[in-house]
Amino acid sequence: MKAIRLHGFGGPEVLRHEEVPVPEPGPGEVLVRVHAAGLNPPDWYAREGMPDVPPELRPPFALPLIPGTDISGVVEAVAPGVDGFAAGDEVFGLLRFPAALQAGAYAEYVTAPASDLALKPASVDHVQAAALPMSGLTAWQYLIELGHDHPSPFQEARHRPMALGEGTTVLVNGAAGGVGHLALQLAKWKGARVVAVASGAHEAFLRELGADEFIDYTKERPEEAVRDLDLVLDTVGGPHSRRFLRTLRRGGALYPVYFGEFDDEENAALGVTVTATQVRANGAQLAELGQLLDAGTLRVAIDSTFPLADVRTAHARAARGHIRGKIVLETRA
Template identity: 70%
Template sequence: MPKNTMAAVRLHEFGGPEVLRYDEVPIPALKAGEVLVRVHAVGINPPDWYLRDGMRTLPPEWRPTVPLPAIPGSDVSGVVEAVAPDVRGFSVGDAVFGMIRFPSFGESAAYAEYVAAPASDLAHKPAGIDHVRAAGAPMSGLTAWQFLIDLGHDHPNPFQALPHRPMALGPGTTVLVNGAAGGVGHFAVQLAKWKGARVIAVSSGEHESFLRGLGADTFIDYTQGRAEDQVREVDLVLDAVGGPGSDRFLRTLKRGGALYPVFVSPINAEELERLGVTTSIAQVRSNGPQLAELGRLLDVGTVRVAIDSTFPLAQARQAHERAARGHIQGKIVLTVA
């Protein structure tokens, strides 16, 4: 393949996994503030298939305009190929990882051999993990971080009038994580344990040993009984599934407790007032410095990235088909030769 072109996966139309096409496209030009990364691995995330599907899961007024063809994806790990003159802190040959330009749907362009990334979105890859695990970390890890540890930005919240304020976690705090085996969920379990909280993990029974290995104190198999019928007096619920029905977890909270649904969920304000609890949601955003903090935990093994499966970049369709089957343990990653 000529040096000015690269392989990339693009959408020429919206639809199912079959619309993902393996194309030859120009290598992106470097702009001020950017780093050109030779990609080794790409993490896939729910926004990738939301984009592929034309954002039909979002209310029409929230759907961004995405020009086609578009390269999906935001999470990469790779090696710096070139650096814009105004960039400091990164050099050619550095191993880096990051979540690129999120939440700018359709502009991240991670399903490719090269990506031009804002330097502010990147961090040095932890030496203690490989590119596959590093690519699996950014969006899921930053989502858990910004919900539970530190929001880290002052952008307006598109989901609520007030900024999200993470609850202080520590010994004596009980956190329930629903969807605990997935990308965000398995990071949330580990970060809550890192802060000293007692963690209740909710998932299907096949993931019990995995989640106990990550530090979960209590495991609930939702196929054998509803968590909201078994648990009371929880300080915080992080619902990594979210969406309609998330409000069923309100009954698990003690007065003063909080529910954080990762995906937008309609919650009755009168019910919140009656129970004396709150709910809050955030929009995850690219953040290189936060990723560097998470990277230090990854480097020493305090937090680890679980890999469900890997696929070559050319098999992005099969990776999306795997995601559609559900029951994912950790992350699905595309590898780039």
């Protein structure tokens, strides 16, 4: 089969389109003929060798490796003992994450734990389905239901999503991105009022998805434009996430997807909660997201698509930023 492999770390030029053996499914796994693979930030972090992560915290990578975690395709074979899937089923999933930060999705075939997969709705094409898993599950596990008891590398306490509904105001920072545009729609589905933060070029797109208010961060600072929010989902996160603390009412919460540095005493004085988690593969939750997609309640925006062989161009597109929705590789037309 054709696959993309890394033999060393660096820029998009280290991604190689090569011939490799088709993997064999082990116990509890299925073999999937991949039609499309979604791109996610961990893909380029791994490609670069995670230079910003301290060596003692850096996960081990055995080279060469095939990147990618998000797929949509067709079940080719099922290992003994697997129930719920059969050859010919159309499926999609986030594979092995975070146990394996890269799971071999940039390939024509991949093995997948059956528990990581969901049946793809017939109304949803493979590109849309491949774009959903990591971003959709991140939004779901932050906002709707965590769905597991695994400890987070970011905090000792278990993340508990705030109940959303009428009378709840949620700000989504980075609202046009992969996680952001899905989180906006999930918050609206739950009845919340949503403030979307992005650059001005995305305003019409985000209002179409249901944003009640829009803040163009290139023209005004969102932390100065709003107050008394119930929840901020900061999909950008990192060291600048603290600026959103004072936008919250007492009892409010800040969820930074990329955790930064916070002061517990400051949070307590403001009466707010700062909490995060790490997305985990979950086929059952993905099936629920698929139902919302099938019903038209949720929409996955596709920034761009590229053939598998053009993976370097896809990663170069990701590096330019300002992505609207998701980037997807197609292994089959």
